[in-house]
Amino acid sequence: MTQRKGQDETDVPELADVSEPPTPETERPALELPNPLGAEALKAFAHPLRIAMYRYLSAHGSGTASQIARALGESTGQTSYHLRQLERHGIIEDDPHAAPGGRERWWRPVGFSLDRRNMQEPGARLAIQTTLRAVIAERAETLQEWFDSIDDAAPWDDAALHTSSTSSLSLEEAEALEVELQEVLDRHTDAAKARKDAGDGLDRRRVRVYLDVFPLPVD
Amino acid sequence: MTQRKGQDETDVPELADVSEPPTPETERPALELPNPLGAEALKAFAHPLRIAMYRYLSAHGSGTASQIARALGESTGQTSYHLRQLERHGIIEDDPHAAPGGRERWWRPVGFSLDRRNMQEPGARLAIQTTLRAVIAERAETLQEWFDSIDDAAPWDDAALHTSSTSSLSLEEAEALEVELQEVLDRHTDAAKARKDAGDGLDRRRVRVYLDVFPLPVD
Numbered sequence: 001m002t003q004r005k006g007q008d009e010t011d012v013p014e015l016a017d018v019s020e021p022p023t024p025e026t027e028r029p030a031l032e033l034p035n036p037l038g039a040e041a042l043k044a045f046a047h048p049l050r051i052a053m054y055r056y057l058s059a060h061g062s063g064t065a066s067q068i069a070r071a072l073g074e075s076t077g078q079t080s081y082h083l084r085q086l087e088r089h090g091i092i093e094d095d096p097h098a099a100p101g102g103r104e105r106w107w108r109p110v111g112f113s114l115d116r117r118n119m120q121e122p123g124a125r126l127a128i129q130t131t132l133r134a135v136i137a138e139r140a141e142t143l144q145e146w147f148d149s150i151d152d153a154a155p156w157d158d159a160a161l162h163t164s165s166t167s168s169l170s171l172e173e174a175e176a177l178e179v180e181l182q183e184v185l186d187r188h189t190d191a192a193k194a195r196k197d198a199g200d201g202l203d204r205r206r207v208r209v210y211l212d213v214f215p216l217p218v219d
Numbered sequence: 220m221t222q223r224k225g226q227d228e229t230d231v232p233e234l235a236d237v238s239e240p241p242t243p244e245t246e247r248p249a250l251e252l253p254n255p256l257g258a259e260a261l262k263a264f265a266h267p268l269r270i271a272m273y274r275y276l277s278a279h280g281s282g283t284a285s286q287i288a289r290a291l292g293e294s295t296g297q298t299s300y301h302l303r304q305l306e307r308h309g310i311i312e313d314d315p316h317a318a319p320g321g322r323e324r325w326w327r328p329v330g331f332s333l334d335r336r337n338m339q340e341p342g343a344r345l346a347i348q349t350t351l352r353a354v355i356a357e358r359a360e361t362l363q364e365w366f367d368s369i370d371d372a373a374p375w376d377d378a379a380l381h382t383s384s385t386s387s388l389s390l391e392e393a394e395a396l397e398v399e400l401q402e403v404l405d406r407h408t409d410a411a412k413a414r415k416d417a418g419d420g421l422d423r424r425r426v427r428v429y430l431d432v433f434p435l436p437v438d
C-alpha cells in the first residue's frame with residue numbers, strides 16, 4: 001500500500017446533541033460540531049461496507065477504490081459505487097493532494113458529527129444506533145490490534161498513552177474540559193501538519209487519538 | 220447504593236514502556252507514570268473478580284465489601300478476601316473520607332500504570348495481556364451502557380464528547396501532545412475537586428474520561 005501525503009482530519013464520529021439552543025442563562029463554551037450529518041446522510045453511512053471503507057480512509061489518510069477493494073476483499077465495482085454514495089452525502093471527498101494525472105480518483109474522509117436532533121426519524125434512529133455500535137467495535141478492534149503489535153512497535157511502544165479517569169464534574173466543568181482538550185488536540189495536529197507540509201522531513205506515523213468525556217450511570 | 224463523597228482519581232490503567240531510560244539525545248517530555256505495578260501486583264490484579272471490583276470502585280469513587288458483593292452477586296467473604304489482596308499490592312487503599320465510626324472499611328482505587336519492563340516474566344506477560352483485554356472490554360461495555368442511556372441523560376447528553384482523529388505525527392510530537400492532554404485533564408479535575416471540597420454545592424456527576432494516543436499499524 002502506498003502511503004500518500006494525506007490531509008490530516010478528524011475522522012469521527014463526534015456525537016453531540018444540539019437539540020437545545022443555548023439560552024442566555026445556560027450558555028456554555030461551545031464545542032464546534034463539524035459537518036453534522038442529516039438523517040439521509042446518516043442512513044447512507046450506516047452500512048457495514050461503507051463504515052469499513054470510511055475506517056480504511058481514516059486509517060490511511062486517503063485511498064482509491066482499487067486499494068480499498070483489495071484491502072476489504074470486495075470488487076472495485078462495489079467499492080466505487082459505495083464511495084460515490086458516501087461522496088454524495090458529504091462523508092468523503094476528493095483528495096486534492098492526489099498525484100495529478102493519475103487514472104483513479106483518490107478519496108479522503110471528511111470529519112463529521114452526529115446530530116441527535118435527527119434521531120426523531122425512525123430510520124435515522126436506527127442508523128445512529130448502528131453507527132454507535134460501529135464506533136465501539138472500531139475502538140475495540142483498533143486497540144486490540146495495537147496491543148497485539150506493541151512488542152514490535154519500538155520506539156512507539158514507549159510513546160503510547162492509554163488512560164481512564166473518573167472525576168466528579170458539573171456539566172459546565174465537563175464542557176470546559178472538553179473544549180480545552182479539543183483545542184490542545186487541534187493545535188498540536190495543526191502545528192505538526194504545518195511542519196510536515198514545510199518539509200521538515202521528520203519520520204512520522206499515522207497516530208490515532210481517542211477522546212471521550214461522558215457521565216457514568218447514576219445508581 | 221449510597222453515593223459518597225469520594226476522592227477523585229486516575230483509575231487506570233496507563234500503559235507505558237519505561238524500559239529504555241532516556242539518553243541525552245532522545246530525551247523527551249516525560250509522562251509521569253503513577254504507581255507502576257510490579258510483576259507480582261500485576262499477577263494479583265489479573266483476576267476477573269478483582270478487575271470487576273476495581274471497576275466498581277473506579278465508577279463509584281469508593282465502596283465497601285458488602286456493597287461490592289451486592290453489586291457483583293458475590294459473597295461478602297469473597298469480596299473481603301479479594302479486596303485485602305488488592306490492598307496488599309497497592310491497587311486499592313482505605314478511603315480517608317469514609318464516615319468515621321462506621322463498622323465497614325471503605326475502599327478506593329489507586330491509580331496505577333503498567334510497566335512493560337515486567338513483561339519479561341512469563342506470568343506477568345499473561346497478566347498484562349489479561350489486563351489489556353479487560354481494558355478493551357471495559358471501554359466497550361461502558362460506552363455501550365452510556366450510548367444506551369443517552370436518550371434519558373439530558374442535559375448531559377448534550378455534554379458528552381466522543382472523538383476519534385488521525386494525524387501524521389513524529390514520536391516527539393505525539394509525546395508532546397500526550398503531556399499537554401494529561402496536563403489539561405489534571406488541571407481541570409484538580410480545580411473541580413478543590414471547588415467541590417470548598418463546598419460550592421454544584422450538581423456534579425462522576426464523569427469518565429478516556430484518552431488514547433497510539434500509532435496505527437504500518438502497511
